[in-house]
Amino acid sequence: MFESSTPSLRSHLVIRMVDAARTAAQCQAEMLVSIGELFRARLAEFGECEDYAVDTYAAVAAEVAATLRCSLAMGSSHLRYALAMQERLPQVGRVFEGGGIDYDTFKRIVFRTDLIVDDGRLASADEHLALATPRWGTLSRGKLDKAIDKAVAKADPDAVRRRAEDSGRDRYVEICETDAGVCEIRGRAFDAVGRALDKRLDELAATVCDQDPRTKDQRRTDALQPLADRADRLACRCGLDACPMAGMKPPRTGIVIHVVAEQATLEGSGDAPGYTFDADSLIPAELLRELAAVAKQVPVIPPVDAVPESSYVPSKALADFVRCRDLTCRAPGCDKPATSCELDHTVPYADGGATHASNIKCLCVTHHLLKTFCGWQDLQLPDGTIVWTLPGGQVYVTTPGSALLFPGLSAPTGVLSAAQGRGIGKPGTAAGLAERMAKMPRRSRTRRQNRDAAIAEERRLNQQSRLAAREKIRKIIGPHAGEDRADEDPPPF
Structure with a gap:
């Protein structure tokens, strides 16, 4: 049994939640302000150094990552938002500093306004979004993105981030760790590629004998290995000496996955998990022993009290x-x-x-x-x-x-x-x-040049898509219709 809380207590708890959320946003904004000030201090010390292999941006991002104990990519991300808060979206940044929006909303605004290159148009979008975003707290992510896109479209039609269905530019394959020793694979590809992959997995899954203990789904999944190895068969696991596929195992390849494990685990007298470098994940003892049966094992001996080697390159x-x-x-x-x-x-x-x-x-x-x-x-x-x-x-x-x-x-x-x-x-x-x-290796293109080129290309594709859509509408409603609106965007039919 339980007793319901009084209305005054519930109201107090809600107020606490709201205050905590606002304080969290203010603290995250203050973190970005500090990162931006650190960047300016480093610029004053060392200059822009844009053509260095590690420019001032990368050096500060690494310092941020070390301080916050996060990855280089995350440190760079924090610095990017810190600079956007100061240089591109100062009015939205002040709303963020006051706790009016959270960090996730601020990041989405930064991303979806990235393609605005004209200062006047950017200032217009910044002003509009600063006034509107505090009222968007109840919107879902999808609706929030659409609301931001409307503000961007009003300021600069070619700066709107296009949706996935508008083109195939957002194709990707992602491999994510889930349970120990298992990963999840997801992505987007052209339909023809997906169909070809689906058919190839079926073909490889069928190259084992009828006594193989795995289900079809398991064999299709395991078929990714010979697919990666450029092999033409899946190794059968029936365990029978008379297996008709015994002499047709996939060939060895040059693909190597490094795993560290205790010898006792491989011998069956221990249960310590193994570690795989590239995935930064653990492999359970049972799966480790199964993998070890077909892997090359190299002993690693700690060089305790070993004398220094004479050459620069380690053995x-x-x-x-x-x-x-x-x-x-x-x-x-x-x-x-x-x-x-x-x-x-x-x-x-x-x-x-x-x-x-x-x-x-x-x-x-x-x-x-x-x-x-x-x-x-x-x-x-x-x-x-x-x-x-x-x-x-x-x-x-x-x-x-x-x-x-x-x-x-x-x-x-x-x-x-x-x-x-x-x-x-x-x-x-x-x-x-x-x-x-000053002795740092130099890069052939600066970070700014790479960014400007990427933005210019995406804006070009956006303009191409927008003009194609306008021409399509004109063909539908007539060659002379809407000529007085030639410079406006077509309605969202």
């Missing part, structure tokens, strides 16, 4: 160990898989740093450049722990990804002298960092 054994120990990029917040990372000497090899597990770690390309040219300093401990000091003085500590999953890989690998591998980089002055950044 395969050392490289394999470092990647299995680290699992991901070792910069704070970064989750790029170790197999996609570069191996970095914490103390540079040219400065006497050792090619040794206690002085080598995985860094993605962006964080490697930040460490080399942008004043990110790091100290590496014998167990693989990294102590980072960023240009602003913030200190972050990252531990190897294997510390929790495979603690044996995170055991200390030997103490090196400061000159060989534990000394932290020299603190950089603003002048020194600017001089170092």
Whole structure:
């Protein structure tokens, strides 16, 4: 049994919810304001650096990601919205700062106004949206997008984001982790492509004998493997020595998926899950043993008390160990898989740093450049722990990804002298960092040029679609009808 709350209590709880939602929006807006101010401060220190491989935008996005312990992509996203709040949509930004709209609504407005390039038209849309959006809190996402699009269309018809059904430009395939060791695949493709894929999966699913224990749906799913391997058959799982398909297994290919696992699990005496680099996910022991039966196994031996290697490039054994120990990029917040990372000497090899597990770690390309040219300093401990000091003085500590999953890989690998591998980089002055950044590799096209080109192309396609729709309507209602409205958009028939 329960007693219903009094009306006054319910009213108080509703007010608390509203206040909490407004406060949350204000805090998120304040976060973006701080990010924008950080960007301006870095611009004042180092300049625009637009043609650098890691420009000021990327450097600040990485600093944001480290501070908020999020991915580089998320850090870049926060910076993008911070700049839009200051430069493109200041009036909507003030509504956001006051808690009148939430972060999700603000992000949708930024995205759907991205194609407006004329300052006057953008200011008009900004003013309209600032007045209207606080009243749109009850709209669904779809209706909210349509309401924003109406404001954009009024300001600039060619800047409206076209819907998926308007063209095939939003084709995609997405692979998402779900349960342990299983993923979900979804996407959009042209009809002909989908039909061909459906037929090919049926064909591959039919290349096993009648005693295969899997259902048709399971075989169609498993057929994605030989499809990816460019094989012409699905391996049969009947387990019979006399299987008519036994001599017709799919050929080996050059596609490799790296998995880290305990030997005890593979032998059946342990139940620890395995880890797959590219998907950043765990594989249950039962599935791991099934996969191991057809996989190449390479032992990873921790190089405890091993002497430093003489060459700059680590041996395969050392490289394999470092990647299995680290699992991901070792910069704070970064989750790029170790197999996609570069191996970095914490103390540079040219400065006497050792090619040794206690002085080598995985860094993605962006964080490697930040460490080399942008004043990110790091100290590496014998167990693989990294102590980072960023240009602003913030200190972050990252531990190897294997510390929790495979603690044996995170055991200390030997103490090196400061000159060989534990000394932290020299603190950089603003002048020194600017001089170092001047040596940064250059990009062929700046971030602004790429963005302007993408916007121009989407606007061109939008205009082409709009004019085609207008011509179609003219053919329906007559060649001379509506000539006095030639510069207006057609009604939404």
